[in-house]
Amino acid sequence: MSAIVITGAGSGLGRALALQYSKDYNEIILIGRNHERLQQTKDILQQTRELEVSTYTVNIQNQNEVESLCTSLFTKHDAAALINNAGVGHFGPVTSLSADEISEMLDTNVKGTILLSQAFIKEFQKKGKGKILNIISTAGLRGKVNESVYVASKFAVRGFTESLAKELGGTAITIAxxxxxxxxxxFWDNNDHIKDKSRLKSPEVIAEKIYRLDDGRAEIIVE
Ligand SMILES: NC(=O)c1ccc[n+]([C@@H]2O[C@H](COP(=O)([O-])OP(=O)(O)OC[C@H]3O[C@@H](n4cnc5c(N)ncnc54)[C@H](OP(=O)(O)O)[C@@H]3O)[C@@H](O)[C@H]2O)c1
Structure with a gap:
């Protein structure tokens, strides 16, 4: 049974992606730090279709946790794909950001994505195939006022993703x-950077577009 692993799957886009990609995989593995939210996603998925769903509570900033997660994942499941979706943002003028906020963004968005990708690529290389999708943002395409460090983290993930696409080119391991x-x-609950978030697109609409455009292309742009 082939499985897809999705980080940050207890809310927002991660939950919506789990619903979309459950059309293509018969097992879904949900990763996040909050067990209850992962369980809610699991319940929603299992109400939608007959599926094997597992949850793992992991802080992706922590290398030991990521490594033991990957050992379990590749021992107990046939993990064929990874979506690196977990991410955090802190906003405001650069002078207002605390060292903890800067570390949280870099350690989650950049280091967490790198650690998971590295561990999965090692396993995918043994199998000879695999798929990674990194959820970035338009913040990975251009600078934005009061988003400097978040944008820096997303540019980093873009550079990582583009480089891996070249490094793995010609193999059956794809990265987009x-x-x-x-x-x-x-995502916007703990800051006032967006005044009226009800004007934003729904994660369900974006997840459906990502799923539809995920046809092997290296860049999926949904604006
Ligand atoms: N919302 C937007 O406007 C927007 C726009 C463009 C791109 N994005 C990107 O889309 C992705 C999903 O964001 P979202 O909007 O769906 O926000 P969200 O609902 O806050 O989801 C983020 C998820 O990441 C998980 N997470 C955060 N830190 C983690 C850690 N250290 N270890 C494991 N899981 C962690 C959170 O779960 P736990 O707290 O349970 O760990 C949460 O479920 C992010 O990468 C974000 O940068 C968002």
Whole structure:
């Protein structure tokens, strides 16, 4: 049974992607730090179609947690694809950001994505195939006022993704990046950077577009 692994699957875009990609995989593996939210996604998925769904609570910033996750994933499941979706943002003038906020963005968005990709690529190389989709943002395409460090983290993921696409070119391991604009998700709950998030697109609409455009292209742009 072939499985897809999705990080940040307890809310927002990750949950919506889990629903879309469950059309193509008979097992879905949900990753995040909050068990209850992952369980809610699991319940929604299993109400939608007959599926094997597993949840793992992991902080992707932590290398030991990522490594033991990957050992379990590749021992217990046939993990064929990874969506690196988990991410955080802190916004405001660069002078207002605390060291903890900067670290959280870089350690989650950049280091977490790198650690998971590295561990999965090692396993995919043994199998001879695999697929990685990195959820980036239009913040990975251009600079934005009061988003400097978040944008820096997303440019980093874009550079990582483009480089891996070249490094893995000619193999059956594919890697793509998805670039989307603002979505109405809990991402904005702890800051006032977006005044009226109800004007943003829904994660369900964006997830459906990503899924539809995910046809082997290296860049999925949904603006
Ligand atoms: N919302 C937007 O406007 C927007 C626009 C473009 C791109 N994006 C990107 O889309 C992705 C999903 O964001 P979203 O809008 O769906 O926001 P969200 O609802 O806040 O989802 C982010 C998810 O990441 C998980 N997460 C955060 N830190 C983690 C960690 N250290 N380890 C494991 N999981 C962690 C969170 O779960 P736990 O707290 O349970 O760990 C949460 O489920 C992010 O990469 C974001 O940068 C968002």
């Amino acid at each position: 990046g998805a670039y989307m604009g603002g979505m109405d998700t809990p």
